[in-house]
Amino acid sequence: MLLLRVQQKKGRALMSNSKSNNNSYSVEDLIVDESFIRWVKFGQSEDNDRWTLLLNQRPDLRAVVAEARLWVEEITFETATPTLLDETAFYLRLKNTIADTGTEQKVRRLIPQWLRVAASLTAVLVTVLLTYWAFTYYSFKRIATGDGEIARIFLPDSSEVILNANTKVKYERVWDKDEPREIWIEGEGYFNVKHLNKDQNHIKNSEQFIVHTADVNIQVLGTSFNVNTRRNKTKVVLTTGKIQLSLANNNNAPIVMKPGEAVTYSQKQKEIIKNKSSLNPSISSAWKEHKLIFVQSDIQQIAEQIEDNLGYKVKVNAPSLKGRTISGSVATANVDVLAKVLGDLLNVDVKVNPQNKIILIQEKN
Amino acid sequence: MSVVSYLKKSGINEAELWLTFKEGDVKAYEQIYTIYYRQLYNYAHKYTSDKELVNDLIHDLFVKIWNNRQSLSNPPSVKNYLFKSFRGHLFNHIRNTRDHASGTAEQLEMLNPFTLEVKASPEADVIAFEKKNQVNRLISNAINQLTDRQREAIYLKYYEGFSYPEIAEIMGLSVKATYKLIARAIAALREHAGNQPIVLFLAMFRKFIV
Numbered sequence: 001m002l003l004l005r006v007q008q009k010k011g012r013a014l015m016s017n018s019k020s021n022n023n024s025y026s027v028e029d030l031i032v033d034e035s036f037i038r039w040v041k042f043g044q045s046e047d048n049d050r051w052t053l054l055l056n057q058r059p060d061l062r063a064v065v066a067e068a069r070l071w072v073e074e075i076t077f078e079t080a081t082p083t084l085l086d087e088t089a090f091y092l093r094l095k096n097t098i099a100d101t102g103t104e105q106k107v108r109r110l111i112p113q114w115l116r117v118a119a120s121l122t123a124v125l126v127t128v129l130l131t132y133w134a135f136t137y138y139s140f141k142r143i144a145t146g147d148g149e150i151a152r153i154f155l156p157d158s159s160e161v162i163l164n165a166n167t168k169v170k171y172e173r174v175w176d177k178d179e180p181r182e183i184w185i186e187g188e189g190y191f192n193v194k195h196l197n198k199d200q201n202h203i204k205n206s207e208q209f210i211v212h213t214a215d216v217n218i219q220v221l222g223t224s225f226n227v228n229t230r231r232n233k234t235k236v237v238l239t240t241g242k243i244q245l246s247l248a249n250n251n252n253a254p255i256v257m258k259p260g261e262a263v264t265y266s267q268k269q270k271e272i273i274k275n276k277s278s279l280n281p282s283i284s285s286a287w288k289e290h291k292l293i294f295v296q297s298d299i300q301q302i303a304e305q306i307e308d309n310l311g312y313k314v315k316v317n318a319p320s321l322k323g324r325t326i327s328g329s330v331a332t333a334n335v336d337v338l339a340k341v342l343g344d345l346l347n348v349d350v351k352v353n354p355q356n357k358i359i360l361i362q363e364k365n
Numbered sequence: 366m367s368v369v370s371y372l373k374k375s376g377i378n379e380a381e382l383w384l385t386f387k388e389g390d391v392k393a394y395e396q397i398y399t400i401y402y403r404q405l406y407n408y409a410h411k412y413t414s415d416k417e418l419v420n421d422l423i424h425d426l427f428v429k430i431w432n433n434r435q436s437l438s439n440p441p442s443v444k445n446y447l448f449k450s451f452r453g454h455l456f457n458h459i460r461n462t463r464d465h466a467s468g469t470a471e472q473l474e475m476l477n478p479f480t481l482e483v484k485a486s487p488e489a490d491v492i493a494f495e496k497k498n499q500v501n502r503l504i505s506n507a508i509n510q511l512t513d514r515q516r517e518a519i520y521l522k523y524y525e526g527f528s529y530p531e532i533a534e535i536m537g538l539s540v541k542a543t544y545k546l547i548a549r550a551i552a553a554l555r556e557h558a559g560n561q562p563i564v565l566f567l568a569m570f571r572k573f574i575v
Contacts, residue, residue: 077481077482077483077520077524078481078482078483079407080406080407080410080411081403081406081407082402082403082406082416082420086416086420087402087403089420090402090420090423090424091395091398091399091402093424094398094424094427094428095395097424097428098391098394098428098431141417143415143417150414151414151415152413152414152478152480153413153414153415154413154415156462163414333482
């Protein structure tokens, strides 16, 4: 194994000439060879011919090639590709913008005057209505994430919001200097609100920052906190600063939160539970680093976390897991890795079905 | 293959394409933005996940290029020119829309993270899986220890295949500073990856266009 071999060779230079004669290939030689890399990644005919020929002539190289393949297959950067829809929309939009700056077309006078007037008036009316509708709709900026997607956005005041999977936010595109800063969220997000307040005794409207969820309103001046509105509950965990939390449909006195505290509001029970969390608040925002942290979680809680953060439905059919709890952290960047780690931790079989987006947890045979 | 050799293979001469576009040929212009849209999208996405913003910025860049086509120079590398223009455009936008009116260029840069993630590919074989998992964690960990500008430089060099002078132009640095930046990045990667031949890994990140 390359890893093991390199660790044993601590004293020697790592890039010593391993290609002393043309016929000897080491893993290091292969992984920097453009043709080899291309062959592993794309298997094109010219490269394929060369390397399969070599392997046939030199069966002793099979282990080296297999290991080099592993390295090359593993090493790529995550790429962001636009969807076909986005791409087509982009081209059309650009084409239109360019066409507007092009030359004018000659007008042909075949249509009677009155018809043209009627047509223009209708067009004007429709445009006005559409503009009005678009204005009210688009005066809000809306952002939504999909399954397993984490996005980072900046608000007009440069506050930062990190959105977890399957989350929607909306906020006005232009923020009035005399109005509080407001944003609506559904899903889960971590907020880093920019502190604008200069005088504690005199708080201006624009220095307030309000997060609206379906059930609660969170009012802050400049803080970092996690908001989770999944499963008919709103849970707010405060990392730094101070929060004033009030219920959306209630005029009772608001709750003031301090760092480390967590407040959960349940829609069903219509009540607020406040905990002075002994847990590190970063546990509830570990999702930002593509991790899930479990603290004595049972299988039900684990399943819910996976569903919320990865967008996979979890089906459990393992009686041995009843009453068991686990504590630990799993990486969520890759669902297959997560499945394997979970299976090992719980000593069960965890199967992933990528087409239907289902994870099946069963007893091991 | 680099962009240039890909174009050659497809029978497209980029220098000619650029000249034709400057003369106002819409088809040439369309070819140019079709070739570079995805690359710029990927690059922009490392700065912000806001897809709407990314599309707006790329759109505005290409509109600007069309409108000013007659006064443009003939860059030796269109890709380099586009990346440099785009980056400048992105930072202008940030300066205009955020509350950083008083920030210097450096301060502005420091406040803008560049995200680089290593892709994890699944493996059915359990043993191969373990090895891959190890490698991935090692490299991701090392990359995360870099500063944003180091990450961006590594990305431009090893993924996009730009030369040092080209990277210097894109990032607005002197060539000497660019060498230093990348040398520091590699040293930092070595440090965080233990004895692993991290420089070899970097060679594998090279993007290929099929």
